[in-house]
Amino acid sequence: MAPPITLKVSSRIPKKPIKKLPTSVEVTDKTTVQDVKENLAKRAGGWDPNRFGLYEPEKRKLLKDRRALISQLESIVSGKEILVKDLGPQLSWTTVFLIEYSGPLFIHLLFPFVLRPYLYNLSLPYLPFSKSLPPLTTSQLLASAMIVLHFAKREYETLFIHRFSLATMPMFNIFKNSAHYWILSGVWMAYWIYGPTSPTALETPLTRNLDIVGLVLYLFGEISNFHTHVTLSKLRSPGGTERGIPKGYGFGLVTCPNYMFEMISWVGVLLVTRSGVAMLPFIVTAFVQMYFWAVKKEKALRAEFPKEYRRKRYAILPGIM
Structure with a gap:
C-alpha cells in the first residue's frame, strides 16, 4: 500500500468560499471521490456530502464518478490539489x-x-x-x-x-x-x-x-x-x-x-x-x-x-x- 498523500483543498469559486472548508485532505490509494466528499463534509461541520462538487485543478472539470479512485486521477495527484464547489441543496x-x-x-x-x-x-x-x-x-x-x-x-x-x-x-x-x-x-x-x-x-x-x-x-x-x-x-x-x-x-x-x-x-x-x-x-x-x-x-x-x-x-x- 502506497503512503498517503496530502492534497490542497481550494474553493472553485474564490468569491464564494465554503465556511469551515478544510484547507487540505489526506488520501490513500483506496480513497474514492465519495470518500473525499464525506471527509470534507464531516470536517466542515456536518454538511451533506452530495452538496460538494469536486473538480480537478487543470481543466476544472467536475468529477462525476463518485467511485473513482483519487490516486488514478493524474491531474489531481500531480498538482496535489482538488477544487471544491457548493452545489446547493440536493x-x-x-x-x-x-x-x-x-x-x-x-x-x-x-x-x-x-x-x-x-x-x-x-x-x-x-x-x-x-x-x-x-x-x-x-x-x-x-x-x-x-x-x-x-x-x-x-x-x-x-x-x-x-x-x-x-x-x-x-x-x-x-x-x-x-x-x-x-x-x-x-x-x-x-x-x-x-x-x-x-x-x-x-x-x-x-x-x-x-x-x-x-x-x-x-x-x-x-x-x-x-x-x-x-x-x-x-x-x-x-x-x-x-x-x-x-x-x-x-x-x-x-x-x-x-x-x-x-x-x-x-x-x-x-x-x-x-x-x-x-x-x-x-x-x-x-x-x-x-x-x-x-x-x-x-x-x-x-x-x-x-x-x-x-x-x-x-x-x-x-x-x-
Missing part, C-alpha cells in the same frame, strides 16, 4: 423523477374524470354537471389510458430499473424539470385533449382506424423502450458508476434507441389525439432535448471506448439525425 435522482412523472400521471386522471365538467361547460357554468357536456369519446379515454400508463411505466422504471451514476441533483432544478412534464405533457396536453370541441372528441370510421394504428405504434414504442432501459441497467452493477458499451436491440441503428422508441410511442399518442395543438409543443421540446442528450452520449462513448465502441452515424433517428 435531491436524489429517484425522488426527482418520481416527482416529475407524478404530475402528468395524475393530471390525465383528474382532467377527464374529475375536472372536465367544470372546465368545459361554458354554457351553464353554475351547473357544472349539466347534460350539455358530451361524454368522453373512445379516443379521449384511450388517450388518457396511454398517457397515464406511459408515466406509470416511468415511475416503475425509476424505482426498479434505472441505475444512476450520480446520486443527486441540485434541488432547485426540480422546478425547471417538472415544468416540462407538469405543464406541457400535463395541463396543456390534457386541456386540449379532453374538451368537447377537441379533434379527439370526433368519432368516425377514420378516427377508429387512427386509434388502432396509434395504439399499435404506442405499444411497440413502450415495450421497446422498456427493453432498452433494461439493457442499459445491466451495464452497471447495483450502486455502481461504471460505464459499458450498450449492444443489442436498437443499438445497432442509433446511439440512444430508448429515445427513438419513446418518440414512436408519442407519435402513437398523437394519432389517437389528432391534436397538434395538444401534442406538438411537448413532442418537439422533448425531441430536441433528447437529441442533444443522445449526441452527448455518443461523444462520451467515443471518448471512453475509442477502440471498442462502434461509432454510430445517427444519434436518435436512423437515416435522419
Whole structure:
C-alpha cells in the first residue's frame, strides 16, 4: 500500500468560499471521490456530502464518478490539489423523477374524470354537471389510458430499473424539470385533449382506424423502450458508476434507441389525439432535448471506448439525425 498523500483543498469559486472548508485532505490509494466528499463534509461541520462538487485543478472539470479512485486521477495527484464547489441543496435522482412523472400521471386522471365538467361547460357554468357536456369519446379515454400508463411505466422504471451514476441533483432544478412534464405533457396536453370541441372528441370510421394504428405504434414504442432501459441497467452493477458499451436491440441503428422508441410511442399518442395543438409543443421540446442528450452520449462513448465502441452515424433517428 502506497503512503498517503496530502492534497490542497481550494474553493472553485474564490468569491464564494465554503465556511469551515478544510484547507487540505489526506488520501490513500483506496480513497474514492465519495470518500473525499464525506471527509470534507464531516470536517466542515456536518454538511451533506452530495452538496460538494469536486473538480480537478487543470481543466476544472467536475468529477462525476463518485467511485473513482483519487490516486488514478493524474491531474489531481500531480498538482496535489482538488477544487471544491457548493452545489446547493440536493435531491436524489429517484425522488426527482418520481416527482416529475407524478404530475402528468395524475393530471390525465383528474382532467377527464374529475375536472372536465367544470372546465368545459361554458354554457351553464353554475351547473357544472349539466347534460350539455358530451361524454368522453373512445379516443379521449384511450388517450388518457396511454398517457397515464406511459408515466406509470416511468415511475416503475425509476424505482426498479434505472441505475444512476450520480446520486443527486441540485434541488432547485426540480422546478425547471417538472415544468416540462407538469405543464406541457400535463395541463396543456390534457386541456386540449379532453374538451368537447377537441379533434379527439370526433368519432368516425377514420378516427377508429387512427386509434388502432396509434395504439399499435404506442405499444411497440413502450415495450421497446422498456427493453432498452433494461439493457442499459445491466451495464452497471447495483450502486455502481461504471460505464459499458450498450449492444443489442436498437443499438445497432442509433446511439440512444430508448429515445427513438419513446418518440414512436408519442407519435402513437398523437394519432389517437389528432391534436397538434395538444401534442406538438411537448413532442418537439422533448425531441430536441433528447437529441442533444443522445449526441452527448455518443461523444462520451467515443471518448471512453475509442477502440471498442462502434461509432454510430445517427444519434436518435436512423437515416435522419
